[in-house]
Amino acid sequence: MPDPTLHNVFDAILKYGHDEDFVPRVDEDFIPTGAPAGSKEKIDTLAERIRMGYPLWHDEDRVDYSGLTGAVRPRD
Incomplete structure (x- = not known):
């Protein structure tokens, strides 16, 4: 049974010394991101989650780089 006093996995580790029983919450505010892997936006989204x-x-996070364009830096 989830502990309602725990806000995130770090609280679970501080309280119990492990995260084995921590159950992440899922509600209408848990939305997917279209940010590509490795981007600052994706890293910030994961940290905020x-x-x-x-x-x-x-389950609906971006899984590839299709449809993206990137800047090309000229060589010196």
């Missing part, structure tokens, strides 16, 4: 007690990954 952990702080908020959500699962790290959403």
